[in-house]
Amino acid sequence: MEKRKVMVVDDEPDFIKVIKLNLEETGNYEVMTLSTAKDIIPEVHSFKPDVILLDMLMPSTGGLDACEMLNNDSLGKNIPIIIVSALGKDQDRYAAYKKGIIDYLVKPIENKDLITAIEHALENK
Amino acid sequence: MILRKRTMAQKNKTKEELVKEIGLLQKRIVELEISDSARKKAEEVLIFNNIILRTQQELSIDGILVVDEKGKILFFNQRFVNIWGIPLDVIELRSDERVQQSVMDKLASPEEFARKVKHLYETRDEICNDEVVLKDGRVFDRYSVSMFDAEGEYYGRVWYFRDITERKKAEEALRESENRLQSVLSTIQESVTFSNETGYFYVYNLAMEKLTGYSMKEANACPDFISLLYPDPKNRQMALKGIVELLEKRTSREIEIIITTKSGQFRNVSIFSSLISYNGRNLFLSVYRDITERKQAEEVLQEACTELKETQAQLIQAEKMEVIGRLASGVAHEVKNPLGIILQGVNYLEGKISSEEKDMFEIVQMMKNNIKRADNIVCALLEFSRAGELNLKAEDINSILESSLSLVRYKINPPDIEIFKELASDLPKVSIDSNKMEQVFINLLLNAVDAMPRGGKLFMRSYPIQLHDSKNDLGRRNGNYFKLTEKAVVVQIEDTGNGILEENLRKVFDPFFTTKGPKNGVGLGLAVTKNIIDMHKGIIDIESKVGKGTKVSIILRIA
Numbered sequence: 001m002e003k004r005k006v007m008v009v010d011d012e013p014d015f016i017k018v019i020k021l022n023l024e025e026t027g028n029y030e031v032m033t034l035s036t037a038k039d040i041i042p043e044v045h046s047f048k049p050d051v052i053l054l055d056m057l058m059p060s061t062g063g064l065d066a067c068e069m070l071n072n073d074s075l076g077k078n079i080p081i082i083i084v085s086a087l088g089k090d091q092d093r094y095a096a097y098k099k100g101i102i103d104y105l106v107k108p109i110e111n112k113d114l115i116t117a118i119e120h121a122l123e124n125k
Numbered sequence: 126m127i128l129r130k131r132t133m134a135q136k137n138k139t140k141e142e143l144v145k146e147i148g149l150l151q152k153r154i155v156e157l158e159i160s161d162s163a164r165k166k167a168e169e170v171l172i173f174n175n176i177i178l179r180t181q182q183e184l185s186i187d188g189i190l191v192v193d194e195k196g197k198i199l200f201f202n203q204r205f206v207n208i209w210g211i212p213l214d215v216i217e218l219r220s221d222e223r224v225q226q227s228v229m230d231k232l233a234s235p236e237e238f239a240r241k242v243k244h245l246y247e248t249r250d251e252i253c254n255d256e257v258v259l260k261d262g263r264v265f266d267r268y269s270v271s272m273f274d275a276e277g278e279y280y281g282r283v284w285y286f287r288d289i290t291e292r293k294k295a296e297e298a299l300r301e302s303e304n305r306l307q308s309v310l311s312t313i314q315e316s317v318t319f320s321n322e323t324g325y326f327y328v329y330n331l332a333m334e335k336l337t338g339y340s341m342k343e344a345n346a347c348p349d350f351i352s353l354l355y356p357d358p359k360n361r362q363m364a365l366k367g368i369v370e371l372l373e374k375r376t377s378r379e380i381e382i383i384i385t386t387k388s389g390q391f392r393n394v395s396i397f398s399s400l401i402s403y404n405g406r407n408l409f410l411s412v413y414r415d416i417t418e419r420k421q422a423e424e425v426l427q428e429a430c431t432e433l434k435e436t437q438a439q440l441i442q443a444e445k446m447e448v449i450g451r452l453a454s455g456v457a458h459e460v461k462n463p464l465g466i467i468l469q470g471v472n473y474l475e476g477k478i479s480s481e482e483k484d485m486f487e488i489v490q491m492m493k494n495n496i497k498r499a500d501n502i503v504c505a506l507l508e509f510s511r512a513g514e515l516n517l518k519a520e521d522i523n524s525i526l527e528s529s530l531s532l533v534r535y536k537i538n539p540p541d542i543e544i545f546k547e548l549a550s551d552l553p554k555v556s557i558d559s560n561k562m563e564q565v566f567i568n569l570l571l572n573a574v575d576a577m578p579r580g581g582k583l584f585m586r587s588y589p590i591q592l593h594d595s596k597n598d599l600g601r602r603n604g605n606y607f608k609l610t611e612k613a614v615v616v617q618i619e620d621t622g623n624g625i626l627e628e629n630l631r632k633v634f635d636p637f638f639t640t641k642g643p644k645n646g647v648g649l650g651l652a653v654t655k656n657i658i659d660m661h662k663g664i665i666d667i668e669s670k671v672g673k674g675t676k677v678s679i680i681l682r683i684a
Binding site for chain 2: 012014015019021025086089106110112
């Protein structure tokens with residue numbers, strides 16, 4: 001079975017490292033990590049992810065800005081986005097859903113729940 | 126001649142007859158001697174009595190004049206002559222008329238005097254006791270009575286005159302003094318009484334009449350004035366205790382007490398009492414001061430003070446909440462990120478250990494549980510940062526109670542928790558944020574369940590209310606946004622669980638206060654609950670008794 005491509009964008013290096021380890025450990029995913037969303041468009045074009053895990057609060061380009069950039073991109077607009085953030089307020093969720101994200105997960109999150117969300121996103125791609 | 130005749134007759138008598146006659150004569154002589162002695166003795170007694178009587182009359186403080194039926198002076202004493210200043214040549218005339226004439230110019234009202242004397246001589250049955258005022262200011266007490274013998278025959282009149290000028294002056298001075306005292310007592314605002322142990326009032330001033338509504342006459346006529354003044358047994362007991370202590374300790378004391386006036390009003394009074402011993406009797410001097418207005422002012426001040434303290438507490442609480450909210454909001458992101466990393470790390474390790482390595486497995490589970498716990502704290506803290514946003518709508522409180530109950534049903538593990546729903550139908554809608562109110566009810570229901578680990582009864586109530594006395598509607602309340610007589614809806618959640626200790630009851634709304642232990646409680650549930658109710662401008666009140674249970678009441682305004 002072909003591995004599904006997951007792009008993880010988060011400014012926490014430890015987080016992207018451990019996420020990558022956990023997802024790749026399943027043998028089902030190929031994971032690419034980015035510590036900033038600044039260059040997300042060329043990276044998306046290069047990696048062509050099936051799903052993007054995106055943090056909300058990041059320096060320079062935040063999660064919502066990244067969503068906006070992806071929505072304005074011909075390739076990016078068709079990739080499901082799952083927000084994985086420490087922010088859990090309703091207004092944050094609401095703002096993110098308005099950008100067309102498919103799911104919103106609040107840290108800390110169990111790996112199994114993350115995988116369930118990724119699979120759900122892939123099914124509804 | 127007679128003796129010679131007897132001798133001749135005796136010659137013709139027998140010896141026995143003569144002896145007998147001699148015996149009779151001797152007896153007669155003895156009788157005559159005794160009679161003579163008794164008479165002499167009676168005369169002596171009479172003379173002696175006359176001396177005593179005369180001495181008494183002379184020494185009497187009264188001037189005495191005895192006048193016979195023809196106006197002749199039968200007797201007068203020196204005192205009479207002296208007090209009236211009657212010349213010797215006049216009195217020696219022994220004429221009542223002349224004596225009267227000699228005193229006329231001394232009298233303040235001579236015509237009246239003459240008229241009265243004439244009237245008394247004409248009206249023999251009349252006894253006179255009056256006063257005669259002289260021009261020089263002296264006052265004589267006059268007493269006169271007619272003299273009759275056993276057969277009722279009239280013998281004249283006796284007159285007594287006593288100079289009572291000094292006594293009258295003393296009486297006048299006393300009267301003036303009393304008048305001054307009365308005017309002082311009637312002027313002062315304090316109510317003053319002077320009474321004996323039986324409750325009889327000698328002094329009972331105007332202020333006391335105004336204070337109690339009872340006059341002195343009414344107070345003295347009442348056999349149990351204390352019960353009238355203090356119909357409430359508690360106050361009566363206090364009053365009586367005060368009297369007993371005053372009698373025992375004999376020192377002045379002051380008590381604050383409530384009296385009931387004649388019109389049935391309650392007045393707060395301060396009574397200052399002193400005990401005065403007079404001729405072996407205990408007398409009470411009491412000063413009553415009406416302190417009702419002061420008490421009312423104190424109560425208002427106390428209420429204002431309490432309100433101020435409550436407002437201050439609310440401000441502190443609000444400030445605390447705001448700080449926690451801001452802190453939580455800022456910290457949440459910083460804490461949740463590392464928690465996310467740790468959890469993912471633990472998940473990684475979890476996949477690396479086999480199920481045989483039980484200790485390792487257990488430790489990993491422990492780590493996961495504690496990550497969850499830390500996350501719960503952060504989540505609860507975040508509730509504060511969200512507290513400022515309300516989405517108010519007119520809602521049916523019963524349906525929110527029902528939905529909240531359905532959300533916690535899974536937690537109601539003890540099978541012997543019985544749920545009693547007493548929800549009033551046709552309740553007016555309330556203006557609330559349904560999500561937040563649901564959170565409130567969930568918190569309260571979970572607390573109630575946690576308080577009954579061995580089962581019990583859980584009551585959910587809702588009913589309409591019209592607020593009456595702000596003090597008595599509910600036991601303990603924090604803040605009060607309602608007006609008296611305003612209609613509202615009450616929701617109650619009551620359990621029959623462990624109850625809350627009195628010392629903890631004050632802290633239950635404090636953030637991070639919990640009695641559930643670190644594993645089961647963060648200590649923010651009731652703090653969030655209170656915050657939400659405050660935001661709704663509602664009232665939350667907790668009543669609890671250890672071992673009996675806890676009742677939480679919430680008052681919400683009608684939409």
